[in-house]
Amino acid sequence: MRMSALFSQTLREAPADAEVQSHILLLRAGYIRQLASGIFSYLPLARRALAKIENMIRSEIDAIGGQEISMPVVQPADIWKESGRWYQIDAEMGRFQDRGDRDMVLAMTHEEVVADLVRKEIKSYRQLPQLIYQIQTKWRDDPRPRSGLLRVREFTMKDSYSLDADVQGLRKQYRAHYQAYYNIFHRCGLPMRTVKADAGMMGGNLGHEFVYPTPIGEDTILLCNSCGYAANAQIAAFRKAVVDPEPPQPQERVATPGTVTIEALVNLLGIPLRKTAKALFVVGTYKDGDGGEDVEKLIMAVVRGDMDVSDTKLANAAGAASLRPARVEEITASGAVAGYVSPIGLTGVVVIVDDSIPSSPNLVAGANEAGFHIMNVNYGRDFEAQSVVDIAAAAAGHACPDCGEPLGATRGVETGHIFQLGTKYSEPMGCQFLDQDGKSQSVVMGSYGIGVGRLLACVAQEHHDSDGLIWPISLAPFEVHVISLAKGGEGPAAEVSEKLYAELSELGVEVLYDDRLENAGVKFKDCDLIGVPVRVTIGERSLKEGHLEVSLRSEPKEKIQVPLEGIVLHVRETIERLRQEAAERVIEVEYKE
Numbered sequence: 001m002r003m004s005a006l007f008s009q010t011l012r013e014a015p016a017d018a019e020v021q022s023h024i025l026l027l028r029a030g031y032i033r034q035l036a037s038g039i040f041s042y043l044p045l046a047r048r049a050l051a052k053i054e055n056m057i058r059s060e061i062d063a064i065g066g067q068e069i070s071m072p073v074v075q076p077a078d079i080w081k082e083s084g085r086w087y088q089i090d091a092e093m094g095r096f097q098d099r100g101d102r103d104m105v106l107a108m109t110h111e112e113v114v115a116d117l118v119r120k121e122i123k124s125y126r127q128l129p130q131l132i133y134q135i136q137t138k139w140r141d142d143p144r145p146r147s148g149l150l151r152v153r154e155f156t157m158k159d160s161y162s163l164d165a166d167v168q169g170l171r172k173q174y175r176a177h178y179q180a181y182y183n184i185f186h187r188c189g190l191p192m193r194t195v196k197a198d199a200g201m202m203g204g205n206l207g208h209e210f211v212y213p214t215p216i217g218e219d220t221i222l223l224c225n226s227c228g229y230a231a232n233a234q235i236a237a238f239r240k241a242v243v244d245p246e247p248p249q250p251q252e253r254v255a256t257p258g259t260v261t262i263e264a265l266v267n268l269l270g271i272p273l274r275k276t277a278k279a280l281f282v283v284g285t286y287k288d289g290d291g292g293e294d295v296e297k298l299i300m301a302v303v304r305g306d307m308d309v310s311d312t313k314l315a316n317a318a319g320a321a322s323l324r325p326a327r328v329e330e331i332t333a334s335g336a337v338a339g340y341v342s343p344i345g346l347t348g349v350v351v352i353v354d355d356s357i358p359s360s361p362n363l364v365a366g367a368n369e370a371g372f373h374i375m376n377v378n379y380g381r382d383f384e385a386q387s388v389v390d391i392a393a394a395a396a397g398h399a400c401p402d403c404g405e406p407l408g409a410t411r412g413v414e415t416g417h418i419f420q421l422g423t424k425y426s427e428p429m430g431c432q433f434l435d436q437d438g439k440s441q442s443v444v445m446g447s448y449g450i451g452v453g454r455l456l457a458c459v460a461q462e463h464h465d466s467d468g469l470i471w472p473i474s475l476a477p478f479e480v481h482v483i484s485l486a487k488g489g490e491g492p493a494a495e496v497s498e499k500l501y502a503e504l505s506e507l508g509v510e511v512l513y514d515d516r517l518e519n520a521g522v523k524f525k526d527c528d529l530i531g532v533p534v535r536v537t538i539g540e541r542s543l544k545e546g547h548l549e550v551s552l553r554s555e556p557k558e559k560i561q562v563p564l565e566g567i568v569l570h571v572r573e574t575i576e577r578l579r580q581e582a583a584e585r586v587i588e589v590e591y592k593e
């Protein structure tokens with residue numbers, strides 16, 4: 001590719017709203033352009049890099065038995081209603097009606113379409129196991145797209161789906177994906193950690209996130225350096241401090257004027273935080289399964305005062321499509337008083353309590369009366385809940401659930417997610433097969449995703465310096481950047497540049513050739529910005545001395561003088577060495593469930 005013909009242009013400055021380095025550099029180097037919030041165009045350089053990532057993904061998924069298919073981006077809502085997710089997902093889903101007034105969906109993911117295919121194609125255990133995948137466009141109307149390609153609304157994802165006759169088969173394919181994903185990330189030169197994660201809208205029994213550790217990540221990961229426990233903070237567990245057992249004491253109403261916070265309460269009464277009950281009101285939205293209006297329910301979450309509520313755990317426990325903070329008038333209508341709320345004596349409220357509450361006797365809770373609290377409140381005697389489950393938020397310093405040592409925290413970006421779905425979709429959608437005994441069974445499914453554009457952005461975030469991008473050879477848009485310093489585009493330097501460009505191209509080397517009539521400073525800056533791994537500089541002075549200058553983008557200060565007659569061989573050997581180094585990064589990893 002001649003740079004004089006390249007569609008995209010480099011920018012001296014990035015737009016003011018670009019903050020993270022991957023976003024800044026991909027814009028400045030001419031890889032992407034933003035059309036709207038969370039919606040991007042991928043220009044020729046990015047498209048070439050993405051194609052390499054996609055082919056890398058194909059090779060790894062094909063190696064574990066994957067068969068590539070293509071499924072529609074636009075889907076009838078009927079299949080989402082069958083699975084139930086039409087009623088569980090809120091505004092993030094793109095919904096519209098076609099000209100026949102039929103409800104339609106813009107694909108967020110394709111479990112429902114796969115289930116529809118399965119019930120039409122799979123009839124016997126002899127057809128299992130299967131693994132199908134696609135690399136396809138998705139739409140999720142994220143309310144807060146940001147950081148360039150790291151959080152978008154329209155994106156390309158590799159999503160694969162395993163189909164098995166039993167759970168043992170699912171586990172085998174799940175573990176195969178686990179290693180395949182690490183192979184992909186290692187080939188991209190990207191450090192990665194695997195953590196237990198929330199299944200979210202996918203559902204299922206088990207899920208792992210593949211997280212690129214970086215300070216710019218919006219996910220908080222809790223880690224134990226002693227035993228290796230790792231989980232997304234959204235769902236991480238921890239050992240909760242055990243309170244001393246004591247017999248239930250009679251309730252006692254006490255005056256607590258002006259104490260609308262837990263901190264004020266413990267200071268007034270001189271008690272530890274763990275002796276209080278902290279309550280949080282939210283409103284859950286539940287979609288009507290008959291197509292009617294959404295239903296809202298007031299929910300009270302109760303944890304001990306030495307803990308906080310995890311929004312994700314609470315949302316999962318509530319089973320709502322979405323949660324929002326309750327308004328004061330909604331709290332008052334239930335019989336509670338803001339600042340003095342209590343689970344005692346409320347009506348029309350879904351109460352969800354943390355699993356530490358039943359074993360924490362004689363707590364102090366609000367009296368649902370301004371200026372008063374109740375001492376010696378006990379679960380079971382004084383109030384009950386619709387659900388008792390872990391809803392407490394884990395944080396750095398909490399005790400590891402496995403070994404008890406303090407947890408540490410780091411930040412990261414989710415680049416992949418895998419799920420053991422089981423029969424979550426196959427049962428409601430009638431995906432049945434006949435087993436060896438002629439009995440009807442539900443197909444056991446797994447779902448596995450990688451965001452292709454996000455992966456590109458993570459590699460850009462990991463591999464750059466103050467001058468620009470530094471692409472690994474495995475996904476660089478070009479392998480070699482040839483820079484001609486011929487004045488006016490004529491003379492010996494121009495002739496040698498043209499010849500070298502032609503020879504390397506004929507040998508299958510991917511060459512970006514800067515033949516523009518620009519000064520050397522502009523060409524060198526653009527070369528650094530674009531980040532091609534190998535640079536060959538052809539100038540009149542070096543030609544007179546019988547050599548060309550070769551350098552690596554990853555080692556810009558190390559410049560090698562290569563004789564003109566040996567330049568093609570040297571470039572090919574350099575590319576092969578970089579490829580070999582990339583291949584050696586692929587290692588087997590330990591699977592941790």
